[in-house]
Structures are given as C-alpha cells and as structure tokens.
Amino acid sequence: MSTAEETGGENMPWGEVTPDAARRLLIAAVEAFAERGYHATTTRDIAGRAGMSPAALYIHYKTKEELLHKISTIGHTKALAILESAADGPGSAADRLVEAVRSFVVWHAGQATTARVVQYELDALGEEHRAEVVLLRRRCDAAVRRILSDGVDAGEFEVPDVSGTTLAVLSLCIDVARWFSLDGRWTPDEVGAMYADLVLRMVGAGAPGPQN
Amino acid sequence: MSTAEETGGENMPWGEVTPDAARRLLIAAVEAFAERGYHATTTRDIAGRAGMSPAALYIHYKTKEELLHKISTIGHTKALAILESAADGPGSAADRLVEAVRSFVVWHAGQATTARVVQYELDALGEEHRAEVVLLRRRCDAAVRRILSDGVDAGEFEVPDVSGTTLAVLSLCIDVARWFSLDGRWTPDEVGAMYADLVLRMVGAGAPGPQN
DNA sequence: GCTGGGGGTGAGCAAGCGCTTAGGGTTGGG
DNA sequence: CCCAACCCTAAGCGCTTGCTCACCCCCAGC
Numbered sequence A, B: 001m002s003t004a005e006e007t008g009g010e011n012m013p014w015g016e017v018t019p020d021a022a023r024r025l026l027i028a029a030v031e032a033f034a035e036r037g038y039h040a041t042t043t044r045d046i047a048g049r050a051g052m053s054p055a056a057l058y059i060h061y062k063t064k065e066e067l068l069h070k071i072s073t074i075g076h077t078k079a080l081a082i083l084e085s086a087a088d089g090p091g092s093a094a095d096r097l098v099e100a101v102r103s104f105v106v107w108h109a110g111q112a113t114t115a116r117v118v119q120y121e122l123d124a125l126g127e128e129h130r131a132e133v134v135l136l137r138r139r140c141d142a143a144v145r146r147i148l149s150d151g152v153d154a155g156e157f158e159v160p161d162v163s164g165t166t167l168a169v170l171s172l173c174i175d176v177a178r179w180f181s182l183d184g185r186w187t188p189d190e191v192g193a194m195y196a197d198l199v200l201r202m203v204g205a206g207a208p209g210p211q212n
Numbered sequence C: 001g002c003t004g005g006g007g008g009t010g011a012g013c014a015a016g017c018g019c020t021t022a023g024g025g026t027t028g029g030g
Numbered sequence D: 001c002c003c004a005a006c007c008c009t010a011a012g013c014g015c016t017t018g019c020t021c022a023c024c025c026c027c028a029g030c
Helices: A001-009 A021-038 A041-049 A054-060 A065-089 A093-110 A112-120 A127-153 A162-174 A188-202 B005-006 B020-036 B043-049 B054-060 B066-086 B091-108 B113-122 B127-153 B162-174 B186-202
Strands: none
Touching: A021 A041, A021 A065, A021 A112, A021 B020, A041 A054, A041 A065, A054 A127, A065 A093, A065 A112, A065 A127, A093 A127, A093 A162, A093 A188, A112 B043, A127 A162, A127 B020, A162 A188, A162 B186, A188 B127, A188 B186, B020 B043, B020 B054, B020 B066, B020 B113, B043 B054, B043 B066, B043 B127, B054 B162, B066 B113, B066 B127, B091 B113, B091 B162, B091 B186, B162 B186
C-alpha cells in the first residue's frame, strides 16, 4: 500500500466483475455516467465506448438501471469498507479519524470518476435498489459517528453536536468527488492529508502550528 | 431581516421574473429540476406543474436550456451577492467569515430546492451559458479567499493552504443543498450557526469551549 | 359591436430513446 | 467434418422527447 494510493488505494478497481465483456461495459458506463449523468447517457453511448453494438449490453445486463445498481453497490461497499476499517482499527480516536478521512478522501479523489457516480446518481436508482444503497450509507454515517463519539468520551474531541459534525465531515469528504481534478493542482494524497488536518481542527483536536 | 431567514433571507425569491406566467413556469422548472434533475425532467412536466399546456412554455422561453440558464444565473448572482456582501462588510476577518458562512449556508438550506439546481446542474448548461456562470463561481471563490487572506495577514487565522481551505469551505457550504431537509432535524439558522463554528475552527480561530 | 393582437391550446412532427428479436460468425467436442 | 453453444450484430418496435404550427379565446380601443 504505497504507490497505488494515486488510484485511490485500488490496484484493480473492477476486478470482481466478470466476464471480461461485462467489465468493459461497466467501466464504460461509469465513465459515461460520470461525464454526463445517468439520464443523459444513452445505452448506445455505453456500448459504443465498450466497442460493442447497442444490443450487446443486454446480453450482460437486464437494463441500464441494473448497470447503475451494480456500480453503486460495489462503490458503496468499497467506501464503507474504508470507513469501517478505520473506525474499528487501532489507535486513538484522533488517529482513527485521521485515517478515516485520509483514506476516504484519497478514494474519492483517486477514483473521482466512480465516486461521482456513486455519490451523485443515487436518485436515478429504482425504489428497491435505492433502499439497499441507503442502508450502506447509514453504515458509513455510523462508522464516522462512532469515531467522534469515542473521541468525545475519551476527552480527545470537543464537539457540541456529534450528529451534525458527522454529517459535515462526510459531506466535506464526499464533495471532493465533485470538484477534484478540475486541474491537477493537488494529488489525491495531498488532498487527503489536508482534509484530515481540517477535520481534526473541526473536532477541536487540531494542531494549529505543528505542520510547517 | 429576522423572520424571513427561514426562507434563506429572501422575501420574494423570483420576484424579478416577469410576467407572471413566465415566473410560474420558472418556479415549476426549479422544482422539477431539483426533484429529478435537468435531463430527467420533461417540458411537459414543467408546463403541467405550472398548469399550462406543453406549448405554453415556448411562448416565454426559447428552449428548456434557457430556463436552466435563467435559474442558474439568477441563483449564482444571489449567492455571489451574499458572499461579497460579507467579504466587503465591516468587522474583523473572523466576523466576516462567520457572516459569510452563516448567510451562505442559510441560503443553501432555506432555498435548498433552488440551490440544488444552481449548484448541481451546471454541466447541463450549454457551452457559452456555462462559461458565463463559471465566471460568477470564480468570484465566489475570490470573495472567500479574500477573507481568509485578510485573516492570515492580520494573524487571526492559522491556515497552511489558503487555496485549499477556500475550496474546502465553499465545498462544505455548497453540499448543504444536497442533504438538507432529508428530515426536519435542523432549521436553516441552526445549520448556519453550526457551520460558521466549524469553519472558524478550520481556520484556527475556533473557540473550543465558549459555546455551552 | 367589431376588431386586432397578445396569451394560450390540441395535435402532431422528426428524432432519439430503452430494449427485443432473428440471425450470423467462431470455437471446441465428437 | 459436423454441429451445438456461445457472443455478438443489424434491424427495428413502440414510445417519449423537445419543439412547432395552425388555430382560438378574451379583451381593450374605436
């Protein structure tokens, strides 16, 4: 876990999707959805990007919405794993918060294309599929809240409103996917480090001074 | 300026749009775009919400995109006025930062429907119209940056990266439009106050302790 | 009471949409 | 050498889209 951080900490982002043709279609869909949004993307565009005819899509996926569902589920699962791994990891609450924010932000920056779809196309999912994904989101919220509560209990943090701060921290990190890489001014690691510092300050555990 | 804060500080959000029929269409479009997104909204839906036939829309607007452009321009102008008013107002850098974040967030929460369209449907605009709006966005960025720079120069703030922190502050505030009012747990004023406090902490001017 | 014109409608066009179906090329087992 | 299983495509179906056009209604001015 060192050089691959630039891709958000993943070596093979969609390695779990098989067969190969299905993966190519899914990657094409991620790019198209991220660029133009779900509703503005046509199945012909997705198939075209994958080098196939429009009909080929329906051999591997029942509908266009199933593609979004698969992308959203895999993406949210990955994001949740990052947060829970940090929340349940070793170290003080401050250590865990830094690691959570850092790795979560690195993923949203390094995998900005995927993250944009995952975070901003939720409403395009059907009723049932959206409900599934909302459950994963709640667990993301719970992981961050757990760290903040622990920090408050331990006297490490000074936070007047744990729920509100949880929301603000997640909101701040998620929005990275919207603006990242408009130019190449920062690397994912740099944004991750900066945001970890900002969030530490938000919970009253910041170190105004130490970092050069 | 007291009770009307719940609507984001505006008495008559679209009062500048005339004649009446054009305003009704525009308000219908804002609601539809906010609910389903620009691309998923049909001109029939907009006209229907305004109580008119599909053809009536084209008496007042040339295209569906012109509607979005009008909404986006008016909305961004309003948001920019809020930030510049705070940035160029009286008081210390900390005072101005608090006022900027507070009023900006109150608007994004109170006018969440409008703000969602303004902040998240930018890419749906045509090339030229988007370029216009991007200029307004840059001025928003400049206003916040001005406050932060002043605070650093005056020794009030301790901020390692002014550009990055400017981005983070704006990102945090803008994202309020995405999540606000999923339930009614906070009022716009409450979110505004909480966010102003969080941002003060981010710039190293927070007061961990004072507020109960 | 007639009239002219601005605000509105019903019907519909061309284009593009998600998705289906009949059929063709390639490959591995007998 | 055949053939069946597997992927994929060309063509196109039924529908919806943004938008247009011929027409109508209502009301102020003479």
